[in-house]
Amino acid sequence: MPDDLKSGRIVIVGASLAGLRAAETLRDEGFIGELTMVGDERRLPYDRPPLSKQVLLGRVRAEETTLPRRREVDAKWKLGVRATGVDPIARHLLLADGEQLPYDRLLIATGTRARPWPNAEEGALDGVFTLRTTEDAAGLAERLDAGPRRVLVIGAGFTGSEIASACRERGLEVTVAERGPAPLVGALGKSFATLAAKLQLAHGVDLRCGVTVTALNGSDGRLTGAELSDGTRIEADVAVVALGAVRNTEWLAETGLAAGPRGVACDAGCRAFNMYGIVTDDVFVAGDVARFPHPLFEYQLISLEHWGNAVAQAEVAAHNMVNPGPLRRPHLAVPAFWSSQFGLNIKSVGVPTFSDQVVLAQGSLEERRFVAVYGYRGRVTAAVSVNRAKWLPYYERLIQTAAPFPPEPATVEPSTHTPVPSDVPDPKVLSHGPTVALTGHLPDLRLTLRHWGG
Amino acid sequence: MKIVVDLNRCQGYAQCAFLAPQVFELHGEEALLYTPLAPENERERVRRAAAACPVQAILVEEEAGPDAR
Numbered sequence: 001m002p003d004d005l006k007s008g009r010i011v012i013v014g015a016s017l018a019g020l021r022a023a024e025t026l027r028d029e030g031f032i033g034e035l036t037m038v039g040d041e042r043r044l045p046y047d048r049p050p051l052s053k054q055v056l057l058g059r060v061r062a063e064e065t066t067l068p069r070r071r072e073v074d075a076k077w078k079l080g081v082r083a084t085g086v087d088p089i090a091r092h093l094l095l096a097d098g099e100q101l102p103y104d105r106l107l108i109a110t111g112t113r114a115r116p117w118p119n120a121e122e123g124a125l126d127g128v129f130t131l132r133t134t135e136d137a138a139g140l141a142e143r144l145d146a147g148p149r150r151v152l153v154i155g156a157g158f159t160g161s162e163i164a165s166a167c168r169e170r171g172l173e174v175t176v177a178e179r180g181p182a183p184l185v186g187a188l189g190k191s192f193a194t195l196a197a198k199l200q201l202a203h204g205v206d207l208r209c210g211v212t213v214t215a216l217n218g219s220d221g222r223l224t225g226a227e228l229s230d231g232t233r234i235e236a237d238v239a240v241v242a243l244g245a246v247r248n249t250e251w252l253a254e255t256g257l258a259a260g261p262r263g264v265a266c267d268a269g270c271r272a273f274n275m276y277g278i279v280t281d282d283v284f285v286a287g288d289v290a291r292f293p294h295p296l297f298e299y300q301l302i303s304l305e306h307w308g309n310a311v312a313q314a315e316v317a318a319h320n321m322v323n324p325g326p327l328r329r330p331h332l333a334v335p336a337f338w339s340s341q342f343g344l345n346i347k348s349v350g351v352p353t354f355s356d357q358v359v360l361a362q363g364s365l366e367e368r369r370f371v372a373v374y375g376y377r378g379r380v381t382a383a384v385s386v387n388r389a390k391w392l393p394y395y396e397r398l399i400q401t402a403a404p405f406p407p408e409p410a411t412v413e414p415s416t417h418t419p420v421p422s423d424v425p426d427p428k429v430l431s432h433g434p435t436v437a438l439t440g441h442l443p444d445l446r447l448t449l450r451h452w453g454g
Numbered sequence: 455m456k457i458v459v460d461l462n463r464c465q466g467y468a469q470c471a472f473l474a475p476q477v478f479e480l481h482g483e484e485a486l487l488y489t490p491l492a493p494e495n496e497r498e499r500v501r502r503a504a505a506a507c508p509v510q511a512i513l514v515e516e517e518a519g520p521d522a523r
Contacts, residue, residue, distance in 0.1 A: 047490060060491075338461045343481070345484045392465075
């Protein structure tokens with residue numbers, strides 16, 4: 001039986017970071033069968049983080065971020081074709097060109113796409129961009145090269161803030177509009193977000209928080225500006241819609257899998273659940289599109305739009321696709337991400353939004369070198385460093401061991417700071433979508449028990 | 455040659471920026487900016503940079519495979 005798992009037909013839907021790393025792992029683990037990679041973009045797997053950094057700074061061309069391979073994957077590539085469905089009984093993947101691809105095991109790694117501007121007509125104006133793909137980045141970089149008078153960035157999450165940072169570095173005027181109280185507040189909580197706001201202002205960003213963009217204006221099909229909910233108007237010839245991401249799950253609607261806007265639910269071993277909550281044995285999930293239980297976060301189903309999670313989860317999924325039950329592994333990696341903006345290197349481990357308190361554990365906000373540690377009900381759940389990446393592994397160990405919060409100081413100088421509420425807002429009040437979606441529930445915090453009359 | 459750096463691992467030791475400054479550069483105090491598609495004449499320097507990385511965060515693909523771009 002185990003030998004059978006090393007052969008047969010495996011299809012991977014989604015030819016980006018998770019799909020590629022899964023393919024490499026399958027071959028590393030001795031899979032000798034037929035491997036097919038399906039992707040709706042025409043390009044071979046490429047790296048997206050540089051698109052909002054090196055590419056917008058004009059240092060790297062958007063087409064030059066193809067991912068290096070760890071090894072040959074010996075796969076058949078079907079690029080530029082969308083998957084439209086799965087027949088789970090016949091075990092066929094259905095493609096937009098009409099082809100039915102048979103599989104013995106299927107890996108779903110379709111990721112996310114940029115959330116579009118809600119008004120399609122305004123979104124189609126020349127000068128309005130989202131930032132997710134090579135084409136998006138190439139188009140936006142070209143416009144920035146041309147020297148627009150003002151760039152409007154809608155949404156101050158990580159992507160929006162990185163775009164604003166690149167524009168300022170290039171000397172372009174930027175307005176950032178965010179419905180929440182400050183940039184990055186949805187990912188890091190309010191005390192950190194206050195710093196992020198100061199940082200943007202110090203770098204000359206025209207930062208407008210607590211407002212929404214109510215209309216994008218155009219003339220002759222070109223963007224001319226925008227109207228804000230506080231009644232003000234902005235003139236801009238480029239607008240970047242950075243409202244977060246949408247998970248690519250619509251194509252699974254008729255498959256009977258537990259797929260929806262929050263992702264495809266799976267077990268800790270990356271096996272997809274069907275809509276009855278029964279785990280499948282031949283459909284696996286990895287990357288941004290997966291929604292999985294994490295023991296460090298009370299087995300809530302979480303979805304992570306993180307580079308590192310795509311790699312780690314793809315490796316686990318691939319291992320489990322070619323190994324029998326007792327040899328399967330759980331996906332337990334501590335979530336981690338980075339962002340560079342306004343000259344700072346921001347790194348995070350754990351889930352900062354899974355917190356009720358935060359403390360400045362090391363360093364100082366004034367120097368912009370510090371580590372903030374987040375806790376939930378007396379245990380450490382996350383840490384964020386600014387220009388102090390070397391300190392993070394210590395806190396990662398505290399998270400893994402559920403160490404008490406506030407944490408023991410990592411240095412001889414004890415921190416004099418006391419914990420304060422982490423003030424994580426309800427994602428509903430923000431422009432930028434959360435990059436970490438805690439999609440389970442914390443009964444004490446998120447659930448209101450209602451008694452219906454009668 | 456294609457390069458990707460695992461920036462979760464990277465701790466800003468900057469060995470790469472000393473060994474292959476045309477390809478790896480610190481942007482600010484510790485944020486690494488690198489060129490994902492490095493010119494062939496950087497091959498030896500990039501190799502040394504990848505080998506010297508204290509946290510082994512640099513992945514390099516030297517040969518263009520049959521199905522590479």
